[in-house]
Amino acid sequence: MSSEPFIKARGIGKKYALYGSPLQRLGDLVLGTGSAGEHWAVRGVDLELGPGDCVGIVGRNGAGKSTLLEMICGISRPSEGRLETRGRVAALLQLGAGFNPEFTGRENVMLGAAIYGLPDAEIAARLPDIRAFADIGDYFERPVREYSSGMYARLAFSVCAHVDPDILVVDEILGIGDVAFQQKSMRFLRRFRRRGITLFVSHNEHAVAALCESAVWMDRGRVVARGGTREVLYRYRRELQRLAMQDARFEARDGAAAEIAELPVAAATRRPTEFDLDEPAAAAGLGAIEEVVVSADGVPLAALEGGERIGIAVTLRADGALEAPFVLVVLRNPMGQALLACDSRDAARQPESLGAGDRARFSFAFDLPFLPTGSYPLEIHAYAGAGEPACVERREAAAVMQVLSAHISHGMANLRMKRTLLEVVHEPG
Template sequence: MSSEPVIRVRGLTKAYPMYARPHHRLLELLFGERGGRWRREHVALNDVGFDVAAGETVGIVGRNGSGKSTLLQLLCGTLTPSGGEAVVRGRVAALLELGAGFNPEFTGRENVFLNGTVLGLTRAEIEARFEDILAFADIGDFIEQPVRTYSSGMYVRLAFAVAISVDPDVLIVDEALSVGDEAFQRKCFARIEQLRERGTTVLFVSHSSQSIVQLCHRAIWLENGEIRADGVPREVVALYHRATLGGASDPVEGAPQPAAATTAEDIEVALEPCAAAVEFPRNGAFIGGATLVDEHGAHAPYLERGRRYRFGYSLHIESIVDDLRAGMMLRNRTGIEISGALVRPQTGLARTFAGGERMRIVFEFDCLLAPGVYFLSCGAMGVKDGREEFLHRWLDAFEFTVIESAGYGVRAVEPHGIVDLRFDAAIRPLEH
């Protein structure tokens, strides 16, 4: 990497005037600011400074409103700073928002030539790359239709295809890629990997912790327009999640730990079903009082990779059931089943349960998942009147987030993918 930074930011500040009433803007024009009488300022970015080296990939994390998009727009020159400076060297390609730079009345083909020209390509260069752009966007005959007829996914496909076609020195991407489907996102990140290998500097905003950790050399956490952390991606992401997701702090050595919940009455923090939850009809039992706790029995608002957790729920039997079984399943955001378990009553317990009985179902597991968002499903089944049936179940009932653990450590073998299988690996010389 060159010693001269490709991106140099010093004291960068952006403030927006805020008016309590629309006519206050006119009064300010007529009579002047009068010491800020008509307005107040919202500081979106405050005295931010950092360098990005050539070929470096930097991910930016932060809550909505933290200043991430403002920073990217200042770097691209679409906003003027209130103070400080941002210098970017080389050809810049940016994908800041859906369809930015597109004319909705022009066809996709016409917008490719328009947008490519804005990005610095000649007509001959655009014509030479057009088929590659069309193949990457994969929107078929819609390339000849006005882009106002496009879905949001088609917009972002074409916009990203044009942006990467210019072979940029610096690629700046906002959260627009989250609009595309899973297959297209994978294709985009694979292309970003190719650009990285060619030495392109990449700066992007993402809510995907896994993307930040796997793709980036470095991560920056913005909070209220200021840099809270700048460093190793897994460490920055862990700090960010701890601050935003809240929850109990790490236990103090020697301090008494809370007891684990074992019955419905002991539950202090029960999980609420998420918006995506699907409850199936009750058929002789019902599930309630679900909890997700750490190894000390403390409520776990998020899960840290490498630690042990306990998921439990109460099962209330309403009719006679034989061969009772209860289970759970973990799925990712695309619906892929990652792992699950099914448990039967322990030896010595009755095989037949009558109405009115209650029990607690508990599953303990090590969290070996990559950072990201996952869903828990749970259900119970048994034999009723000689037939095996579901008694009650919830699909994708509870959502939880996995984050990196500061104590997980950097290992010689870096895990990739959804699940960390705790590989051991080595590179050994061959004997001649």
């Protein structure tokens, strides 16, 4: 793959004319009388992105994020600067954008794929995969005006995922749809970022952190910061906190200024085994995950609060010789971010090998953290190999835990307080 950048922007900006009334707008269009003013939605932005770049764009409403993406997609032209793009651009900017509401899902897919440049024969060959990915059943043959917002999102994403884009632009649409669609979409994005360019706009910082290796923070049309995702999100959160305290007229006790701790310096000593949780099963056919049983202290998985003891039993069947087999359990949040991942090699006893027809049963138990309300899929991965383990099979949604939390409203996890103290101080007089 060429190392040449697919996106190269130098000082691009977008200006909109402001009018005091519709009559003034008409006069400017017909007679060139001019506008009452102007507004720069984006100004002075430089970008250079190549294959493998996955960039999250964050900022408050009105920061210019969507306008920047529209210029990159060719929907609008820059008012200043120079913008060059190479390759096929697939965009998910607005729900149902580009769909004809009177056409069926099938007809819209064929039209959309043709707009992206796929020949008729290629569209026909990919149509079954597009339909399966969207997973909207018989609605695929019905007019899209009958679709729910989740169906719109499924169909739009499915088209973009199957037209071989070089650049994929996603603006907030992943917040729509059920947990199965969100997980499927995030898996696709994690795989796509290895070969193409992803520009991802979201107010969900967890989704940006889970997906993007770098980030851009925009405010009032300009780039405020860019760099590693963690550092940019940290600076963005600090600014949001500063504004929130300013709006609330926060006053620290004893006149002390509010402080935000600096990022700690990483001092890693021993690194555990790192797994590519989205890799295909390189050793497929050598074994299979035969059974997965998940329990939660007798509580239904659809009514968890946090703190329950979760039990997982996995039966692995060997269809060929498996050396040093083990099982990895992954708990993901609704946006596909891995919250925890543990494998059976921590157990006291591990099978050294399995022959064809042998079975091994692996059991796990852990206390469910206190998590925000939402759906949390459990993934089961089976591996084999002592040196560099290879994935035998992956069960992407072995079970889905529904958490209805009374313990956390912000953040990714929480701890239950063991002791609390209420102190009431009455002002004299």
